[in-house]
Amino acid sequence: MEQKATNIFWHDGDITKADRERVHKHRGVCIWFTGLSGSGKSTIANEVQNLLFERGVHTYVLDGDNVRHGLNKDLGFSPEDRTENIRRIGEVAKLFVDAGTVVMTAFISPYRADRDQVREIMPEGDFVEVYVECDLAVCEERDPKGLYKKARAGEIPEFTGISAPYEAPEKPELVVNTSEETDVRKNAQKVIRFLEEKQYIPAQD
Amino acid sequence: MEQKATNIFWHDGDITKADRERVHKHRGVCIWFTGLSGSGKSTIANEVQNLLFERGVHTYVLDGDNVRHGLNKDLGFSPEDRTENIRRIGEVAKLFVDAGTVVMTAFISPYRADRDQVREIMPEGDFVEVYVECDLAVCEERDPKGLYKKARAGEIPEFTGISAPYEAPEKPELVVNTSEETDVRKNAQKVIRFLEEKQYIPAQD
Numbered sequence: 001m002e003q004k005a006t007n008i009f010w011h012d013g014d015i016t017k018a019d020r021e022r023v024h025k026h027r028g029v030c031i032w033f034t035g036l037s038g039s040g041k042s043t044i045a046n047e048v049q050n051l052l053f054e055r056g057v058h059t060y061v062l063d064g065d066n067v068r069h070g071l072n073k074d075l076g077f078s079p080e081d082r083t084e085n086i087r088r089i090g091e092v093a094k095l096f097v098d099a100g101t102v103v104m105t106a107f108i109s110p111y112r113a114d115r116d117q118v119r120e121i122m123p124e125g126d127f128v129e130v131y132v133e134c135d136l137a138v139c140e141e142r143d144p145k146g147l148y149k150k151a152r153a154g155e156i157p158e159f160t161g162i163s164a165p166y167e168a169p170e171k172p173e174l175v176v177n178t179s180e181e182t183d184v185r186k187n188a189q190k191v192i193r194f195l196e197e198k199q200y201i202p203a204q205d
Numbered sequence: 206m207e208q209k210a211t212n213i214f215w216h217d218g219d220i221t222k223a224d225r226e227r228v229h230k231h232r233g234v235c236i237w238f239t240g241l242s243g244s245g246k247s248t249i250a251n252e253v254q255n256l257l258f259e260r261g262v263h264t265y266v267l268d269g270d271n272v273r274h275g276l277n278k279d280l281g282f283s284p285e286d287r288t289e290n291i292r293r294i295g296e297v298a299k300l301f302v303d304a305g306t307v308v309m310t311a312f313i314s315p316y317r318a319d320r321d322q323v324r325e326i327m328p329e330g331d332f333v334e335v336y337v338e339c340d341l342a343v344c345e346e347r348d349p350k351g352l353y354k355k356a357r358a359g360e361i362p363e364f365t366g367i368s369a370p371y372e373a374p375e376k377p378e379l380v381v382n383t384s385e386e387t388d389v390r391k392n393a394q395k396v397i398r399f400l401e402e403k404q405y406i407p408a409q410d
Contacts, residue, residue: 014251014266015258023261046219053220056228058263060304061219070326071296091276092297099265099306121275 020100026057026201028100030093030122034109034169035132036161037147038139040178041106044132047188052102057201060096062089063106077158083114090118097126110160112167130191131172135179136161225305231262231406233305235298235327239314239374240337241366242352243344245383246311249337252393257307262406265301267294268311282363288319295323302331315365317372335396336377340384341366
């Protein structure tokens with residue numbers, strides 16, 4: 001394969017992840033946000049996406065909105081279904097990474113074994129676990145979707161943090177504590193700085 | 206949202222498909238190849254991808270290699286599993302379309318109802334069905350993976366065209382006949398011309 005211009009290539013075989021990364025000028029990687037409901041996973045992921053989009057980085061966010069009602073609409077919240085939910089999201093994220101995308105996933109993903117399984121299927125370095133740490137009391141106080149209230153009233157069975165376990169990561173690549181820092185932009189920038197430092201994306205001029 | 210430069214945007218809300226299409230300078234769309242085993246779906250899809258990649262179009266190919274051993278490794282070839290296989294692929298393709306990608310799928314996808322179901326979940330115009338037409342005798346003569354031979358020997362149950370039905374599309378957006386035209390490049394260019402004519406991608410200078 002011979003480079004003919006800045007972002008144009010002739011190609012005889014199939015296009016590889018490395019080909020795409022060369023054209024995109026950044027790496028394909030999965031940023032896996034995990035944390036309690038209301039901790040701010042989706043908000044931070046979307047803010048990171050906004051900042052990266054401005055910089056021409058190819059991004060996509062997988063979250064409940066586009067996955068739970070589509071690909072995983074046949075799954076509930078039992079331990080088995082949660083495991084299958086995360087397995088499928090991991091496989092889809094892997095495809096986006098292969099496509100040279102900075103794909104961010106924003107799911108509670110409460111079980112350590114499930115997250116480790118996703119890490120396992122990705123090439124070394126392509127999986128970045130971000131623990132969105134937040135006190136349960138703070139999440140419950142925020143309760144943006146009124147879910148904690150319903151869970152406390154017994155209307156939602158197996159609700160993470162109330163009636164189902166959350167297993168915090170033991171060695172996440174990054175921790176963002178949203179009880180201590182409530183500014184979304186600052187939390188997003190912490191993720192961006194990590195991506196720059198580890199050379200997933202070029203540092204800004 | 207205000208455009209600040211050629212491919213740079215400020216953004217207050219979440220990034221939309223339209224935002225991505227504006228930056229990519231082409232539309233997000235699913236090109237769904239369907240046809241018998243050995244008809245040339247995957248070969249054409251990859252050739253289209255090569256040609257589009259040269260032109261800076263964001264593409265990805267979903268095929269047996271990256272889906273059957275990953276996302277859908279829990280599925281077999283019974284009618285129910287084939288239906289679920291296609292449903293999941295359709296949902297993943299929808300995510301790639303939403304990400305502003307020209308995503309191509311290369312699966313036999315023998316059942317009309319399953320393909321129509323995928324068309325149903327996509328926004329109007331985002332699903333392009335390409336029938337890769339090829340005489341069964343020609344496919345069986347090619348038999349690139351030796352599957353027809355095994356199927357005839359009874360070693361593969363429910364093999365499409367031999368012991369399981371293939372339902373050809375009634376109104377596909379495009380037909381590529383690989384019995385009549387065996388040149389892969391020409392068949393790929395037929396797909397590219399269609400994408401140009403329907404303004405999914407800009408016509409080449």
